[in-house]
Every structure is written in C-alpha cells, then in structure tokens.
Amino acid sequence: MTASGTPASTGPASVPHLDVDPFDMAFFADPYPTHQRLREAGPVVYLDRWNVYGVARYAEVHAVLNDPATFCSSRGVGLSDFKKETPWRPPSLILEADPPAHTRTRAVLSKVLSPTVMKQVRDRFAAAAEERVDALLDQRSFDAITDLAEAYPLSIFPDALGLKPEGREHLIPYASVVFNAFGPPNELRQQAIARSSPHQAYVAEQCQRDNLAPGGFGACIHAQADAGAITATEAPLLVRSLLSAGLDTTVNGIGAAVYCLARFPEQWQRLRDDLTLARNAFEEAVRFESPVQTFFRTTTREVELSGATIGEGEKVLMFLAAANRDPRRWDQPDSYDITRRTSGHVGFGSGIHMCVGQLVARLEGEVMLTALARRIARIEITGEPKRRFNNTLRGLDSLPVTITPA
Numbered sequence: 498m499t500a501s502g503t504p505a506s507t508g509p510a511s512v513p514h515l516d517v518d519p520f521d522m523a524f525f526a527d528p529y530p531t532h533q534r535l536r537e538a539g540p541v542v543y544l545d546r547w548n549v550y551g552v553a554r555y556a557e558v559h560a561v562l563n564d565p566a567t568f569c570s571s572r573g574v575g576l577s578d579f580k581k582e583t584p585w586r587p588p589s590l591i592l593e594a595d596p597p598a599h600t601r602t603r604a605v606l607s608k609v610l611s612p613t614v615m616k617q618v619r620d621r622f623a624a625a626a627e628e629r630v631d632a633l634l635d636q637r638s639f640d641a642i643t644d645l646a647e648a649y650p651l652s653i654f655p656d657a658l659g660l661k662p663e664g665r666e667h668l669i670p671y672a673s674v675v676f677n678a679f680g681p682p683n684e685l686r687q688q689a690i691a692r693s694s695p696h697q698a699y700v701a702e703q704c705q706r707d708n709l710a711p712g713g714f715g716a717c718i719h720a721q722a723d724a725g726a727i728t729a730t731e732a733p734l735l736v737r738s739l740l741s742a743g744l745d746t747t748v749n750g751i752g753a754a755v756y757c758l759a760r761f762p763e764q765w766q767r768l769r770d771d772l773t774l775a776r777n778a779f780e781e782a783v784r785f786e787s788p789v790q791t792f793f794r795t796t797t798r799e800v801e802l803s804g805a806t807i808g809e810g811e812k813v814l815m816f817l818a819a820a821n822r823d824p825r826r827w828d829q830p831d832s833y834d835i836t837r838r839t840s841g842h843v844g845f846g847s848g849i850h851m852c853v854g855q856l857v858a859r860l861e862g863e864v865m866l867t868a869l870a871r872r873i874a875r876i877e878i879t880g881e882p883k884r885r886f887n888n889t890l891r892g893l894d895s896l897p898v899t900i901t902p903a
C-alpha cells in the first residue's frame with residue numbers, strides 16, 4: 498500500500514489510529530504534547546496521514562533499532578520505500594544498507610573516525626573552540642546559531658575532511674536537503690529536492706580523491722580502497738556520507754547545548770563549577786533536544802511488536818525524541834540535567850547503525866562547552882529564538898544572546 502493510494506479509513510485494526518502529522522509546522526513548533534499523545538496511545542500506533550506505523554516509547558524504539566534483520570534500512574530510512582520508488586540520490590552505502598553490505602562500509606568509517614584519530618585532531622578542535630570564544634567575547638552580543646553553532650563546526654570539520662576552501666557554502670544547504678528528504682512528500686521535501694542540483698553537484702565533485710587533502714578523513718576513506726577494504730567506486734560515496742551527516746548534525750547538537758545552557762542558568766553554573774561535566778552536558782542536550790528527531794525502518798517480514806501485528810513491507814516511524822523523554826525510561830524527562838546518567842539515550846540511535854561519527858560530535862561538543870564555560874559568566878537570551886523547520890532535524894535558525902565575561 499502506498500501513501501497516496503490508501504484511504505485513511507483502512508489499515509490495521511489492532512493498533513490505535515492517530516490523525517497527527519509529525520511533519521507539519523504546528524508539530525515542529527511544539528512537538529511535545531503530540532509526543533505524549535503518541536506514547537500514551539499505545540506501544541505501536543498507526544498514522545493515517547502517511548500510512549505508516551509509529552513507535553514513540555523508549556522500549557519499542559530501542560527494540561526496533563536493535564532488530565535490523567526485521568526492521569531493515571536498505572529500503573530507505575525515510576518514508577519512501579526504495580523497493581517501490583526511485584531514491585532522490587544513490588542510496589548511502591552505510592545508512593541505507595543492511596548486513597552484510599553494511600558491515601564492511603561501517604568498519605571503514607569506524608576506522609576513519611576512531612578514538613585514535615580523535616586524539617590526533619583533539620588539540621586542533623580545542624584551539625579552534627578557544628578562538629571562536631575569543632571572537633564572541635569581543636562581540637558580546639551575537640547570534641548563537643550563526644556565530645557559534647554554525648561557525649565553529651564550519652571552522653574545523655571541512656578542514657578535517659580535507660575539503661578545498663571554495664564552495665563550502667553548499668555544505669549546510671546540502672545537508673538540509675538530505676534531512677528534509679527523509680520526510681514525506683510535503684512542501685519541505687519537494688522544495689528541498691527541487692533546489693538541490695547545485696548542492697549535489699558540489700558534493701559529488703568534492704568526494705573525488707583528487708579533491709581531498711592528504712591526511713584528512715576523506716583521503717583516509719580513499720586509502721581504505723587501496724587497502725582493499727572497499728572498492729575505488731565505493732570510496733566517494735562513503736565520503737558523501739560524512740558530507741551528509743557530519744556537519745548539520747553537530748551544528749544542531751551544539752545549538753541545542755547552547756540553547757539549553759542559556760535557558761537553564763543553574764545548569765550553566767554547575768558546568769562552570771565543574772568543567773569535567775562538559776561532555777555530559779553536551780550528551781544531555783542531545784537527549785533533551787534530539788537534533789535528529791525521527792527515522793523510519795521497513796519490515797522484512799510480518800512481525801509482532803508489543804502485541805501489534807505488522808505486515809511485511811511496512812514503514813515504521815521511530816520517534817527518537819519521544820523515546821528520549823519517555824517517563825517509562827527517564828526520571829524527570831523534561832528536565833535538562835547535566836549530571837544525569839544519559840547512557841542509553843537514542844539521540845545517536847542504537848545498535849548496528851548507531852552514529853558512526855559520535856566521537857567527532859562529542860569531541861566538538863565537549864571542547865566548545867569547555868571553552869565557553871571557562872570564560873563566560875552568563876549567557877542571556879536577548880531576542881525571540883527563531884525555529885528552523887526541517888522534516889528530520891530539530892534546531893534554531895537564530896538565537897540572539899549577550900554574554901558576560903567571567
């Protein structure tokens with residue numbers, strides 16, 4: 498059954514049907530009441546608007562993520578089923594793949610983004626964070642999204658990849674297309690894809706071996722082709738994964754952390770009193786805001802999930818953000834608490850597909866929050882935060898702040 502062809506009145510009788518659209522502007526503006534409705538309606542629900550199953554409780558989101566043989570990724574992790582529709586771009590060799598194909602590409606990116614590699618880039622990432630904070634202290638009043646959450650990753654990640662300076666303005670718009678494209682065929686997705694050609698052309702070109710500086714993440718991926726781990730044809734597509742997933746995610750993760758710390762001054766004070774909390778303050782922001790809000794899987798067979806029977810070839814929408822605030826799993830889920838035991842949150846996913854770049858994200862978050870907390874006494878929000886609307890990513894377009902030096 499396709500989203501376009503099925504009357505809303507049909508579908509599975511055994512699960513609650515909801516008429517909510519988790520991809521419309523009203524939902525994005527305030528998803529929390531709907532997240533609660535989704536969790537309370539039952540362990541598995543059916544969303545008539547898009548003809549998909551949904552899971553919003555922690556237990557079911559975790560279960561789906563950890564059964565990749567039944568809930569596969571190779572038919573796409575957006576609404577579109579690659580078995581029925583042509584993908585908007587060639588599928589990712591890691592995100593949109595299942596074992597055994599996934600196992601091989603995953604091993605390559607794991608090696609390229611390993612703890613050893615993090616040790617090599619750490620001092621550079623930390624120095625750049627200090628430099629960014631220097632500039633912000635000169636400004637005093639600035640936009641925490643453009644001047645901090647975007648400016649910092651842009652000052653390190655493209656260089657770490659080995660990209661040339663020209664054309665980097667395509668990176669965030671390209672990622673924005675990627676994340677909108679996981680959603681349903683609404684205005685956001687259709688407009689994003691319609692305008693994607695220049696961004697796609699830029700990205701395809703930068704993935705080529707000759708365009709990636711020696712020593713960078715990109716060159717390391719191509720070196721894995723020499724070692725026989727992947728083919729020379731696969732290497733550019735794996736570089737594309739870093740360009741797709743490596744920048745806008747950390748922009749929204751750092752943006753989330755700053756937005757949390759600006760709204761909850763007592764947490765900011767705790768961080769200032771103990772800078773070793775920086776890494777967990779970032780992790781808690783990923784749980785609390787869940788920059789990546791949702792993802793789909795597709796069933797490979799009929800399956801029973803918490804009493805609901807789901808047929809083969811059905812899309813299942815996982816509400817990562819709702820699972821990360823499920824009161825069945827978390828104490829005071831709606832509090833931002835930098836000393837919380839955050840492990841087990843699904844903001845980076847879970848299981849075999851869990852974020853392969855998580856060490857890069859955590860490194861950026863940790864060194865930036867450390868640099869901020871060391872030198873800034875107060876962060877005040879001085880204007881209306883403006884939301885950025887995307888089918889998958891949650892974050893702000895603008896967050897006007899004024900800082901007071903320590």
Ligand code: 4IA
Binds near residue numbers: 590592675739742746
């Ligand atoms: C890829 C889930 C998100 C962070 C993501 C987006 C794109 C890709 C991977 C992950 O293109 O491989």
